[in-house]
Amino acid sequence: MTEHTVRAAHAPSALVDPLHNRGVAFTQTERGALGLTGRLPSAVLTLDQQAQRAYQQLRSQESDLAKNVYLEQLHDRNEVLYYKVLMDHLVELLPVVYDPTVGQAIERYSHEYRRPRGIFLSIDRPDDIERAFSTLRLGPEDVDLIVCSDAEQILGIGDWGVGGIQISVGKLAVYTAAAGIDPARVIPVSLDVGTDREALLKDPLYLGNRHARVRGAAYDAFIEKYLRTVSAMFPHALLHFEDFGPSNARRILQTYGDDYRIFNDDMQGTGAIALAAALSAVKVSGVPMREQKLVVFGAGTAGVGIADQLRDAMIRDGAGHEQATSQVWLIDKPGLLTRHTSDLRDFQQPYARDPAEVTDWTAGDNGGYSLLETVKQVKPTTLLGTSTVQGAFTREVVEAMAAGTERPLILPLSNPTSRMEASPDDVIAWSKGKALVAVGVPVEPVEHNKVTYRIAQANNALLYPGVGLGTIVSAASKVTDGMLLAAAQAVADQVDVSAPGASLLPPVEKLRESSALTAAAVARAAARDSVATRTPDDPDQAVRQAMWQPVYGEGTTA
Numbered sequence: 340m341t342e343h344t345v346r347a348a349h350a351p352s353a354l355v356d357p358l359h360n361r362g363v364a365f366t367q368t369e370r371g372a373l374g375l376t377g378r379l380p381s382a383v384l385t386l387d388q389q390a391q392r393a394y395q396q397l398r399s400q401e402s403d404l405a406k407n408v409y410l411e412q413l414h415d416r417n418e419v420l421y422y423k424v425l426m427d428h429l430v431e432l433l434p435v436v437y438d439p440t441v442g443q444a445i446e447r448y449s450h451e452y453r454r455p456r457g458i459f460l461s462i463d464r465p466d467d468i469e470r471a472f473s474t475l476r477l478g479p480e481d482v483d484l485i486v487c488s489d490a491e492q493i494l495g496i497g498d499w500g501v502g503g504i505q506i507s508v509g510k511l512a513v514y515t516a517a518a519g520i521d522p523a524r525v526i527p528v529s530l531d532v533g534t535d536r537e538a539l540l541k542d543p544l545y546l547g548n549r550h551a552r553v554r555g556a557a558y559d560a561f562i563e564k565y566l567r568t569v570s571a572m573f574p575h576a577l578l579h580f581e582d583f584g585p586s587n588a589r590r591i592l593q594t595y596g597d598d599y600r601i602f603n604d605d606m607q608g609t610g611a612i613a614l615a616a617a618l619s620a621v622k623v624s625g626v627p628m629r630e631q632k633l634v635v636f637g638a639g640t641a642g643v644g645i646a647d648q649l650r651d652a653m654i655r656d657g658a659g660h661e662q663a664t665s666q667v668w669l670i671d672k673p674g675l676l677t678r679h680t681s682d683l684r685d686f687q688q689p690y691a692r693d694p695a696e697v698t699d700w701t702a703g704d705n706g707g708y709s710l711l712e713t714v715k716q717v718k719p720t721t722l723l724g725t726s727t728v729q730g731a732f733t734r735e736v737v738e739a740m741a742a743g744t745e746r747p748l749i750l751p752l753s754n755p756t757s758r759m760e761a762s763p764d765d766v767i768a769w770s771k772g773k774a775l776v777a778v779g780v781p782v783e784p785v786e787h788n789k790v791t792y793r794i795a796q797a798n799n800a801l802l803y804p805g806v807g808l809g810t811i812v813s814a815a816s817k818v819t820d821g822m823l824l825a826a827a828q829a830v831a832d833q834v835d836v837s838a839p840g841a842s843l844l845p846p847v848e849k850l851r852e853s854s855a856l857t858a859a860a861v862a863r864a865a866a867r868d869s870v871a872t873r874t875p876d877d878p879d880q881a882v883r884q885a886m887w888q889p890v891y892g893e894g895t896t897a
């Protein structure tokens with residue numbers, strides 16, 4: 340050890356540990372008890388005063404990325420203060436710590452890096468998994484939630500290697516800000532299996548494994564070892580999977596979903612929030628769920644995850660399984676997916692159309708059937724965008740939607756903003772105010788013909804925090820389809836869509852209240868589905884009591 344490292348090791352730990360640090364809010368008595376005498380300026384500030392100062396400092400940052408970096412540094416210094424600022428300004432700051440700015444933070448991770456947050460697991464050292472988690476010195480009862488990503492499909496921006504740790508950090512920040520998940524009881528994880536992005540591999544500052552993504556048996560063994568280790572060490576933790584590539588996302592959930600408490604946000608969370616928007620749209624359009632016709636543009640993890648949940652909702656509303664499946668049309672890079680499309684993925688196959696159906700359709704130059712042709716032929720009630728293709732919902736497509744049905748539901752859900760299939764103001768204008776719209780990122784209301792259209796944010800963040808809290812409060816052994824449906828229904832029940840231009844989903848201003856209602860509905864569903872191992876008499880009260888608040892507790896805290 341050098342003289343410097345010895346000195347650092349003797350720094351007062353209460354100022355270094357972000358879960359306990361209060362900075363200048365430590366009282367003189369606490370400073371004395373914690374060995375901080377002379378280590379802080381004399382004044383003692385309140386949390387509100389600290390939050391005022393931090394917010395002023397934040398406002399002086401010149402870009403959203405700079406604000407994100409500032410907030411991450413605050414997060415690493417003082418978690419209570421970080422969450423106080425975030426929650427006091429949630430509408431303004433959610434897009435900074437989460438979607439869309441988190442995309443930039445991920446791209447810039449190795450360059451903006453200050454200090455590590457979370458657990459970094461390398462596929463090159465699978466035997467380190469247990470030792471890595473042991474460094475946290477947490478016991479089996481101490482962890483509620485672990486978010487991991489292998490960063491193959493971050494939002495709509497693809498493979499970002501170790502930078503994907505920031506999606507795990509960002510998703511957890513939303514869990515705490517929205518649903519009061521205790522930040523001391525969560526762990527963000529990077530599963531670094533390499534990256535196929537040449538620019539990262541060539542960047543001398545890149546902080547991840549400098550090799551191509553490992554696939555096949557070694558990848559599967561790494562995931563299995565991760566699951567076995569974390570569930571043995573933290574048996575009550577919900578294991579959230581985020582932004583895996585389409586085949587791995589689905590395969591992991593299908594292979595391990597019965598044995599481990601897994602939640603795949605991009606399939607299950609996104610499916611449920613889109614279902615919530617669709618349930619609200621049914622109230623406006625009057626077209627019952629069983630009669631909905633859905634065109635999905637971008638048939639990957641999110642697109643087919645949503646298709647599955649909407650198909651199941653059609654079945655619950657009285658459609659037969661075959662009929663409901665036939666009311667879904669998938670479009671991917673080759674165009675409409677038919678049974679003749681080569682390289683269909685297994686999860687796309689149930690929806691592949693019979694080529695005999697489309698013999699009268701006009702094929703494009705590549706021999707496939709375009710989005711526009713499909714919309715004209717099918718006259719769908721709902722058009723979903725999960726393709727990452729900016730501008731794919733052209734004026735002609737939107738006009739065809741509005742010509743085919745009275746109140747089309749149009750969901751350009753791709754993130755971040757640069758990937759959105761259409762901007763809501765165009766969709767409202769091109770459809771002459773008929774379209775019901777929700778998008779993945781926060782956007783301003785749209786004025787059209789003297790009506791103000793409030794555009795719902797159909798981002799899984801409006802739902803997954805409540806799913807997580809409800810799972811934790813009920814100590815559910817798994818996340819069932821019934822719990823996801825209950826979450827979607829609870830979110831939809833919170834909005835009144837009777838006024839012209841009303842939002843299809845609750846606003847972010849009410850996210851905390853909304854997440855509490857969702858969590859209670861999820862806990863009730865867990866009991867109904869016999870997966871709850873704790874059944875509080877009053878789930879609403881249990882949920883509210885479980886919600887962590889950003890306040891300094893009594894007495895010294897180190």
Ligand SMILES: NC(=O)C1=CN([C@@H]2O[C@H](COP(=O)(O)OP(=O)(O)OC[C@H]3O[C@@H](n4cnc5c(N)ncnc54)[C@H](O)[C@@H]3O)[C@@H](O)[C@H]2O)C=CC1
Pocket residue numbers: 492493494495496582584585604605609612636637638639640641642670671672673724725726727728752753754755758778779780797798799800
């Ligand atoms: N609003 C929300 O809550 C969520 C939004 N998303 C967004 O959905 C998008 C897709 O994410 P994932 O499903 O995870 O990715 P993915 O890679 O699994 O799916 C994207 C699909 O779009 C297809 N695609 C690409 N170019 C196309 C083109 N020109 N024409 C037709 N299809 C094309 C791809 O082949 C792929 O099947 C991302 O932008 C992501 O941010 C994902 C999860 C949640």
Ligand SMILES: CC(=O)C(=O)O
Pocket residue numbers: 438493494495582604605753754779798799800
């Ligand atoms: C919101 C989200 O999970 C995504 O875009 O991937």
Ligand SMILES: [Mg+2]
Pocket residue numbers: 494581582604605
């Ligand atoms: Mg995601």
